[in-house]
Structures are given as C-alpha cells and as structure tokens.
Amino acid sequence: MLSPRFIDLHCERTAPGFWDEPVNGVGNAAFLLAAALALPAALGWERRDPLELLPIALGGCIGIGSFLFHTLASPVAELADVIPIWSIVTLYVLAVIWRTTGQNIVRTARKAAIAAAAACIAAWLGGQSATTGADPAPMRLNGSLQCLPALIALAAFAGIALARRHPARRLVAGATLVFFLSLLFRTIDLQVCAATGGVGTHFLCHLLNGLMVGLLLQALVFHLPPVRRDPES
Numbered sequence: 749m750l751s752p753r754f755i756d757l758h759c760e761r762t763a764p765g766f767w768d769e770p771v772n773g774v775g776n777a778a779f780l781l782a783a784a785l786a787l788p789a790a791l792g793w794e795r796r797d798p799l800e801l802l803p804i805a806l807g808g809c810i811g812i813g814s815f816l817f818h819t820l821a822s823p824v825a826e827l828a829d830v831i832p833i834w835s836i837v838t839l840y841v842l843a844v845i846w847r848t849t850g851q852n853i854v855r856t857a858r859k860a861a862i863a864a865a866a867a868c869i870a871a872w873l874g875g876q877s878a879t880t881g882a883d884p885a886p887m888r889l890n891g892s893l894q895c896l897p898a899l900i901a902l903a904a905f906a907g908i909a910l911a912r913r914h915p916a917r918r919l920v921a922g923a924t925l926v927f928f929l930s931l932l933f934r935t936i937d938l939q940v941c942a943a944t945g946g947v948g949t950h951f952l953c954h955l956l957n958g959l960m961v962g963l964l965l966q967a968l969v970f971h972l973p974p975v976r977r978d979p980e981s
Contacts, residue, residue: 754821757891759941759948761821769818775951776818778958779811786965797974799843800965806836807961814954837898840964844905847972867897890938892931902927916971923963930956 754764761769783804790800809832817829841863842856849855906924909917933952941948 755817755823755826756821758818758950759937759944759946760950761818762946764821766819769821771947771951772818772954773815775954776811776815776958778955779814779961780808782958782962782965783808783811785962786969789966789969793969793973799839799846799974800969803836803840803843803968804965806832806839807965810836810961811958836961837901840968841901843968844972847974851975863901867901889935892935895927895931895934899924899927899931914971916967919963919967919971923960923967926956926960926963930960 754761756762758769758772760772767773786804786807787801790796790804793800810829813825813828813830813832816825819825842860845859845863846856849859902920902924906917906921908914909920914920930953933949933956937948937950937953
C-alpha cells in the first residue's frame with residue numbers, strides 16, 4: 749500500500765494510487781526505445797567503448813526510474829528518477845569533450861572545468877529565481893528551471909557543431925529543439941490540466957525527452973567515434 753504522503757507534482761496525479769498516472773507512466777517507454785535502438789549499433793562496432801554503452805544503459809535507466817516515480821510517487825522513487833538523468837547529462841558532456849579533444853586528458857580537464865562552472869552558474873541563477881517570493885512566475889514553470897543547465901549545455905553543443913559543420917550537427921540541433929519543446933510541455937502541464945481532461949501535458953515531455961535522448965545517442969554512436977591509436981606508435 750502506498751503512503752498517503754505521496755509527491756504530487758503533475759496534473760494527472762490526484763491520489764496516492766500506484767496507477768494514478770497511467771499516461772505519464774507509460775510515456776517512459778520512449779526512453780527504453782531510445783536505448784534499444786542505439787544498443788545494437790554500439791555493440792556492432794569492434795570497439796564497444798564504455799563511453800557509448802554507459803550512456804545507453806543510463807538512457808534505459810531513466811525510463812525505469814521515471815516510471816517508478818510516476819507510479820510510487822515517493823521520495824525514494826524520485827531519487828530513482830533524478831539520479832539517472834543527471835548521471836547521463838554529466839557522462840554525455842564528458843564523453844563529447846573527451847572525443848572532440850582527441851582524447852587529450854589536459855584539454856578534456858580544462859573544458860570540463862569550464863562546463864562545470866557554467867552549469868553551476870546556470871543552476872545558481874535558476875535557484876535564485878525559483879526562491880524569489882516576490883515573483884510567482886518560477887512556480888508556474890513547474891520545475892523547468894532545474895533543466896536550464898542541461899538546455900544551455902545542449903544549445904552550446906549544437907551551436908559549436910553547426911559552426912564547425914560537424915557530422916552530428918543535425919542530430920544535436922534537432923535534440924536541442926526537441927528538448928526546448930519538452931520543457932514547454934512540462935511547464936504548462938498544470939495550467940492546462942482542466943482543458944486536457946485531467947491528463948495534462950507531462951507525458952509529452954517524456955515522449956520528447958525520449959526522442960532527444962535517442963537523437964543524442966545516435967550522434968554519439970555514429971558521429972563521435974573514439975580516436976583509434978596505433979598500438980605501435
């Protein structure tokens with residue numbers, strides 16, 4: 749039996765029942781599909797690099813963790829939802845930096861430090877806005893501000909890829925647009941609750957985020973290969 753002290757953040761949830769968010773719960777299948785589509789390609793390469801396999805595994809874990817959160821609606825389930833998300837964000841950023849610097853440790857460390865500083869600043873700015881009692885607007889954003897660092901990082905990646913005409917530019921740019929749209933649907937979920945018959949729009953956030961993860965995994969597997977070093981050099 750679920751605790752009556754459930755987490756109620758979305759339009760679809762009205763009670764502590766396990767299946768009180770059926771649409772939101774089922775929508776997480778998009779993450780499993782994204783991981784399933786990327787895995788055969790990653791396993792097909794002779795290299796089988798962990799920097800590809802781990803993000804794919806985390807993509808699947810996002811779907812499982814989010815499903816648990818939208819069914820159990822407990823603090824522990826919320827951790828199962830949040831941890832894989834920020835783990836894949838961190839690992840993907842490091843993988844991209846590592847691959848685009850030619851797997852140079854010094855350059856990777858330098859760019860990773862810059863990315864971490866930028867993410868901290870964005871998170872701090874978002875936190876400052878969210879805790880400003882005089883302006884209720886951040887509350888209406890329905891938690892989207894916490895995704896600001898990820899959106900900024902993805903937009904920066906897309907801008908650099910487009911400027912350099914990188915083979916992954918279309919996938920990354922598409923993922924950025926999809927992520928922006930997902931945040932839009934996350935934001936308006938509660939505001940359009942009545943108009944959608946109590947379903948809301950958060951499930952669209954899941955579907956679009958699953959698509960975004962799929963696009964980014966395809967970009968990593970097919971267009972950001974590891975540097976092959978001559979063992980005799």
